[in-house]
Amino acid sequence: MPSIICVLGCLAILLSAGGALLHTRLSELAARVVTEVEDPAVQTGALAPDLDFTLAPDALREISMDEARAFNAALPFSTLPILSARPFIMPPEQLADYARALDCLTAAVYYEAASETAAGQAAVAQVVINRMRHPAFPKTICGVVFQGQERTTGCQFSFTCDGAMARVPSVAGWARARAVAAAALNGAVAPQVGMATHYHTDWVAPYWAERLVKMTQIDTHIFYRWTGAWGLPGAFTGRHAGTEPVIAKLAAIATYVEELPEPILETTVADIDLTTPLVIPVPPARDVAGDRVAAEIAGEATPAVTTEVSAPQAPPTVANPLVPSTATASQRRSRLAVPR
Numbered sequence: 001m002p003s004i005i006c007v008l009g010c011l012a013i014l015l016s017a018g019g020a021l022l023h024t025r026l027s028e029l030a031a032r033v034v035t036e037v038e039d040p041a042v043q044t045g046a047l048a049p050d051l052d053f054t055l056a057p058d059a060l061r062e063i064s065m066d067e068a069r070a071f072n073a074a075l076p077f078s079t080l081p082i083l084s085a086r087p088f089i090m091p092p093e094q095l096a097d098y099a100r101a102l103d104c105l106t107a108a109v110y111y112e113a114a115s116e117t118a119a120g121q122a123a124v125a126q127v128v129i130n131r132m133r134h135p136a137f138p139k140t141i142c143g144v145v146f147q148g149q150e151r152t153t154g155c156q157f158s159f160t161c162d163g164a165m166a167r168v169p170s171v172a173g174w175a176r177a178r179a180v181a182a183a184a185l186n187g188a189v190a191p192q193v194g195m196a197t198h199y200h201t202d203w204v205a206p207y208w209a210e211r212l213v214k215m216t217q218i219d220t221h222i223f224y225r226w227t228g229a230w231g232l233p234g235a236f237t238g239r240h241a242g243t244e245p246v247i248a249k250l251a252a253i254a255t256y257v258e259e260l261p262e263p264i265l266e267t268t269v270a271d272i273d274l275t276t277p278l279v280i281p282v283p284p285a286r287d288v289a290g291d292r293v294a295a296e297i298a299g300e301a302t303p304a305v306t307t308e309v310s311a312p313q314a315p316p317t318v319a320n321p322l323v324p325s326t327a328t329a330s331q332r333r334s335r336l337a338v339p340r
């Protein structure tokens with residue numbers, strides 16, 4: 001009898017511990033709004049309607065820079081392969097929209113990564129393009145970069161709402177960022193960041209970092225992608241909206257583009273009579289003999305035209321360098337400039 005009571009007691013303890021562990025595990029899974037599906041073969045998945053896909057960019061842990069670096073270093077990188085994004089080419093036919101997209105992407109590269117290497121700047125540009133293709137973000141380059149710009153905090157790219165744009169960019173730095181942005185809008189891809197849609201500097205520790213897949217670090221930026229199907233190529237199917245919004249904050253540094261009207265032709269092809277041959281008048285050849293006869297009838301003397309042809313000059317005589325010189329020693333000495 002006492003043994004049965006002991007067995008029942010042990011079972012009760014195990015059930016209690018198992019229940020607590022299960023409750024803890026369920027709580028952790030509930031905190032992850034997106035199901036962790038790490039198989040790259042999964043290309044589609046259901047979307048949670050109440051998920052804040054943009055996340056709060058200013059949700060940072062209140063720790064020092066050194067503590068943030070230690071925290072980020074402790075968070076492991078994913079061992080899954082990084083799948084490269086497809087090239088994106090912004091159609092250049094609409095010059096004004098292309099110029100706006102170029103200005104917005106240049107501003108993102110400059111104010112977010114002016115001191116980074118070329119690879120680091122290209123990675124920032126790739127994140128902007130990845131967001132534009134993702135269903136969680138706007139479908140224009142400027143819309144992605146300046147999302148939340150009307151807020152004092154919480155804008156997606158901090159430079160659009162923290163006053164950083166009051167700082168006039170350097171000419172060389174802006175030109176460097178513009179070259180990177182232009183390349184990204186014309187098919188250049190940063191494969192090292194793949195489908196990354198988020199990044200942060202290594203001296204801050206955002207709360208959302210643990211909810212995403214930590215992919216790689218380039219310079220001071222750490223890059224992340226969505227977990228599950230939303231971080232795989234099948235989710236990046238959005239198309240550019242075609243018309244870029246006008247960003248007032250870029251007025252001081254924006255590229256002015258004047259849309260040229262279509263040329264108006266005064267004469268169209270339909271107005272040309274193709275049945276009538278085109279006749280070009282040719283001036284008559286001058287009759288030299290007739291002019292001479294007319295001059296004789298008029299009693300005018302016609303001077304004879306004479307042409308003197310001089311005999312060709314003989315070519316200059318060039319000494320043969322292979323024949324030994326016949327000059328005497330005294331003649332050679334006479335060429336020396338010696339005092340007398």
